[in-house]
Amino acid sequence: MNRIYVHIKYLFLILKYSLMKTLSYRVDFILGFLGTALWNLGALLFLKFTLGNINEIAGWDFYDLVLLHATGQVWAYLYFTFSYPSLSHFGEYINAGGLDYLLTKPLNSLITSTLQSFDYVAIFSMLQPFAMMFYSFSNKSYSISLGSVLLYLFTIVISTIITHLLEVTLSSTTFWFPKTELGGFYFGTSDVSHYPYEIFSGKVLRLIFFTIVPYALIVNVPFRVLINKLDYRLLILQFFVLIFFVIISKLIWKAGLKKYQGASS
């Protein structure tokens, strides 16, 4: 119990210091917010112009796709806030020997290595997808309940944890291949998650994209939960994918640590 308390305290301290750091660079904070707004503008223009020529994609209209995109952004900003700031330096720690220092801490080394700082710009950028959701809701009626909203929040957190663990697994390959950029592969190629999973046709493709590289699962499950259009077997699948990545990431991390030799002075 005491061990869990220490880890929670550690995470709260990181939250506090990350906020102080963010507020020290206020101009950067505003520019970062504007950057994400422009990213969203680009995605909306893409949808608007493409759907200006056709009416639907896989049976989903413009407002559905805006809602799906917004859900994808909530997931992306959660990942950018909690996961990316640490994982983007993960390879460096291993290659430059910074991991030595983290391994000596009386905390779980996987947690301290992959959750070292948080980025608040992304959290504030969350206002943008919420504005997009509001836009969709005010233009089209959806059947939404309190239960679906709660389940939406739950599934999106699960999706973020799956992404974090998947990226940890990929980043851990640095122990064996120091000069590759495999860490970041999943998130770097995940724009496709923002589209309806019907775009993946064929049993083999579906199997791959619903489980091993779960592009079809991550954003689509929370989105469909929210509008009450989910095949609920996918919820169970999401849970199994989570368990799978918990196990895989721990195994690879442990194997990597055995291989790690340290490089610092």
Add this chain to the structure above:
Amino acid sequence: MRLVKNSNMKKAFTIFKNSVLEKLEYRGEIISGVIISLAGLLLQLFLWNKIMLENGEVSGYDYNKIVVYYLMVSAWESVNLAGRKLAKSFMRDVNSGGFSSILMKPIKPQVFYISTALGFQFVRSIIEFTLFGLPILININWRNVLDLSFANISLLSLYVIFITLFSLAFYSCVAYIIFWLESGNGFRNIVSQILRIVKGNLFPLDIAPIWFQSILRNLPFMYMGFYPAKILLGDVTFIDGVKGLVILFIYTIIFSLFAKLLFRSGIKIYDSVGN
């Protein structure tokens, strides 16, 4: 006078050569980075496949044409890498105080950054054009969409030079803004997000409404990615291709003059603490 010029050229070439060698050392990293971009791009094609299956074509693009468009527009990104690299390195050095050591070198700092960035672009362009071009070469349906006439190839060779020069001038302006900022990442991100839209990386610009296209036609950015890709698809006449080059040239001069002005004012307020 001529001797000094020759010596400067020699220094610039040596820096360029060193930059090429340095990048070649990290070729594994570059290749894996490009493969990630390529994988992301190919995954997007699932969406287009679905759209084309349901609609046949969109604004004159069938599936093969849209695939080649996206591959080519992504490959042409590497032609403006020199500018992006220049902005990134310059902003980082001014921020960290490392710019002071560049100022002490027996070469103009602008020439130093441009030579380094060109070396970087040289290596990346070869790798990116090879990796993005490979799927087109392998797939005959995609290859057949290309229009590789002599006129188009000549035009595109000129586009490589004009885009490189424009991107160096444009990103120099972006870089020198750092004299007035506390960090460059946010500003650079804003610029790259805007360019992603107006260069045609997100969607072919001719699927957009006419008003949107009219605005972009008088700006230089669509000629950096969208136009070269359309030339390769055989959708741009030779005369229009030349017009694009003229627009790039005019904006290169405007941004070069502006960059000069920014550097002169910026260097006056630059201070650093270092050893």
